Amino acid sequence: MLDYEIIKKMPKIELHCHLDGSLRYNSVIEEAKKQNIDLKLTENEIKEKLIAPKECESLDRYLESFELPLKVMQTSDSLKRFTYEVFEDSYKEGIVYMELRFAPVLHMDNGMTMKEIIRAVIEGMKNAEKKYGIYGNIILCCMKNYDEKYAIETIEAGKDYLGKGVVGIDLAGPELEGFSKKFKNSIRLAKNYGYYITIHAGEAASGNNVYESIKLLGAQRIGHGVRTFESSKAYNAIKNKEVFLEVCPSSNIQTKAVKNLKTHPFIDYYKDDIHMSFNTDNRTVSDTTLSKEIFLAGSIIGLSLDDYKKMYYNTVGASFALESTKNKLLNKMELFYKNLKGGIFYE
Numbered sequence: 001m002l003d004y005e006i007i008k009k010m011p012k013i014e015l016h017c018h019l020d021g022s023l024r025y026n027s028v029i030e031e032a033k034k035q036n037i038d039l040k041l042t043e044n045e046i047k048e049k050l051i052a053p054k055e056c057e058s059l060d061r062y063l064e065s066f067e068l069p070l071k072v073m074q075t076s077d078s079l080k081r082f083t084y085e086v087f088e089d090s091y092k093e094g095i096v097y098m099e100l101r102f103a104p105v106l107h108m109d110n111g112m113t114m115k116e117i118i119r120a121v122i123e124g125m126k127n128a129e130k131k132y133g134i135y136g137n138i139i140l141c142c143m144k145n146y147d148e149k150y151a152i153e154t155i156e157a158g159k160d161y162l163g164k165g166v167v168g169i170d171l172a173g174p175e176l177e178g179f180s181k182k183f184k185n186s187i188r189l190a191k192n193y194g195y196y197i198t199i200h201a202g203e204a205a206s207g208n209n210v211y212e213s214i215k216l217l218g219a220q221r222i223g224h225g226v227r228t229f230e231s232s233k234a235y236n237a238i239k240n241k242e243v244f245l246e247v248c249p250s251s252n253i254q255t256k257a258v259k260n261l262k263t264h265p266f267i268d269y270y271k272d273d274i275h276m277s278f279n280t281d282n283r284t285v286s287d288t289t290l291s292k293e294i295f296l297a298g299s300i301i302g303l304s305l306d307d308y309k310k311m312y313y314n315t316v317g318a319s320f321a322l323e324s325t326k327n328k329l330l331n332k333m334e335l336f337y338k339n340l341k342g343g344i345f346y347e
């Protein structure tokens with residue numbers, strides 16, 4: 001079993017983290033002042049609003065915790081700052097590679113174009129990469145509750161940045177039964193342009209959504225996929241290693257996708273050798289870190305260091321990083337392992 005102190009020091013990879021759910025409270029307060037936005041809340045109330053209740057009534061209540069952060073994320077400078085800070089926080093807890101996701105359409109209130117928005121987030125990430133040597137990539141989210149034309153707009157806007165910071169497309173937001181059909185054309189367009197595809201599915205709705213995300217949208221990874229077991233076809237695709245699961249333990253309890261961690265289906269998936277990684281989903285909204293998530297989930301399945309190494313290797317394989325970056329990430333783990341076996345921690 002992995003000790004929390006070792007987990008904090010291990011090289012880690014985060015594939016599923018939302019920018020707007022991962023802001024520092026103090027930065028939200030500072031940005032509101034700087035931008036002359038009256039949030040009509042005390043500082044304590046702001047903190048409370050940014051964290052969703054430990055158990056929300058639903059995914060929809062959980063999503064309400066994103067309204068406040070979005071108010072202060074409508075300028076290029078604030079996007080750069082918040083992105084930089086998420087990467088900085090991640091680096092400080094031993095993350096060596098992170099795919100950060102966000103929905104450009106949610107940042108257009110002050111008139112920024114999608115391209116300006118995407119450029120600001122890439123710049124924030126590049127600044128952190130330069131300072132800390134962490135590697136990063138951006139996944140653009142299209143919102144399931146918006147018309148498909150916004151998804152197409154997002155895909156078109158991000159196209160020029162593919163390979164320059166942007167790697168993937170995601171569908172996020174409230175999950176309705178059968179949502180994949182609505183986005184068939186847009187996600188096909190994204191695939192043709194060369195985006196990698198990851199889709200939120202099987203979180204608030206059925207395993208059939210996981211199946212349709214794979215079948216109709218060509219998802220290479222599934223965000224959550226809690227209810228994959230409900231669809232034997234979806235389960236087989238994941239079992240055959242065609243598709244990788246991004247598991248977000250604490251978030252799933254908060255949104256009531258599962259009752260508690262002990263009954264989370266990921267335990268059976270893991271035992272059945274399904275490839276997955278653990279993720280925060282939202283660092284602030286879920287009040288968590290990746291080290292905490294690995295500790296929580298790892299404790300339940302009795303994750304050993306060798307198990308973790310295997311999971312890390314699979315995660316590198318499922319990441320949307322360049323081959324050259326993947327090799328560097330593998331080397332980081334080898335170095336850690338070598339030093340650990342010699343009794344010295346790599347810092």
Ligand SMILES: [Zn+2]
Nearest residue numbers: 018200223281
């Ligand atoms: Zn998510």
